Amino acid sequence: MSPNRVVLALLLTGLILLPGPAYAIGIERLDGPDRDRSSAGYVATPIDASNDSLLADRYGGHLSFRTGDLTHPYVAADYRAPNETRRVLERAIRNGTATTSSQAVYADLQQLQRNETFVTISHDAYYDYSISTAADTTTVRTTPVDNATIARAVRDELVVAYGQLPPAQQATFDKIRNATEAPDQYEYRPWSDEPVPDEPLVERDGTHYAVEVVSHTDDLNFPDGLFLGIIASAVGLVSLLASGGVWLYGRWRD
Template sequence: MPSNRTALVLLVVGLLLLPGPTYALAADSLMDADERQSATSYQAERIDASNDTLLAQRYGPRLTFWLGQLEYEHVREEFRAPTRTRDALERAVANGSATTISDAVAADLRALDRNYTFLSRESDDTDYAFAVERSTETTTVWASPATDSEVAAAVRERLVVAYANMSDAEQRAFENIRNATAHPEQYDHQPPDEAHLPPKPIVERNGTHYAIRDMSSTDTVTFPPGFFAGLVASGLGVVCVLAAALVASYNVVRG
């Protein structure tokens, strides 16, 4: 009958095999950036850039600062006076304007003005166009509801790049993405470096607008190579551990 040494070998082998999927995940985490990029797919979708609603709904959030973000600590750390700044913005949205004498709040407002075009809050679905005006002793922020037309105009101004204004590497990346989108059976485009992607999410070429979309964040679940083999190995590990327990138990009873 199997000896205790056999039981020990089975136990060791089983324990080594049990974390099979973990080995695959660990190996995946060690992949080079270029290897990881091969799992990212992009698509160039033709869009109607004259459709204000489309542009406002799809791209407006990129230009909008949501006031609720100031509840999160990692966001608050980027502001000098997050609570007072939010209060000023809330008053501007509610009343049309708000004035402050605080230098810290004024600095926060100017930073927002540089990086965003619109404001939004959780109590309604309206985007608010805002502007910051500084005088000798005070700073005023103005806010008013923005229409889809106004949001779309900002999108066209800030988020569209002309093909002719892109670098050679960016143009090649765009052409590869567009070809792969139009003829997926002939092309399998994986940009080698995100730095070569078009600098803005919409590319205009010869009057046609293309939305460059990262398709890697879809609902499709992907697993690293070897993951399923790891599951099989883990199952064998369970069998080995159980077998070791049975052999050891038998030897104890037999002894």
């Protein structure tokens, strides 16, 4: 083969292979919209839902508002008088009752009552609470709750029957449970279009499963063929350099 044909062959090879990573990205886009896995790995493990202490210890926090959270800016932004509301709640927890004449605090307490079952200061004790008003005074009353009370609330608010889940959540739950039980797997990382059940406890065929996150994996979500594309690009670069070398060598000989 003449030197000119060698140069041309190397040049064309280099130009074709150099954009290798772009080919990988383009091929992935042809497959449809991005479909990445969640960074969270889930398991679904059977638990004894009749054990009040277990449910209270593991899920009491799901149903409770910790007063100290009102000191965090991202929480305080949702309330009208976060600091005063926190002080009123903590007085009520310590003394059993507390009063305030602030309409802003009253609005905050109503918001809490709509969204939170219990209140707590440090998650080692939970309190039921009630709000009443008389004239311009709002009274907050708190009562310590035992494990049985918390467990009843957990069963009422945090347990969902498998048959009540939407089909997409059922499918995701099945994959999580199957991965948890498989000997060669432990967790399942759902795809971005696979919804996880909203409730942390799923009851199926009389067995209660705790669906929870056990790991986090940081993926860069590179296309599957990117590594091969990089290799092709490297080969293309070498081909271009080689074509230049052959061309210069031919000119030198001439």
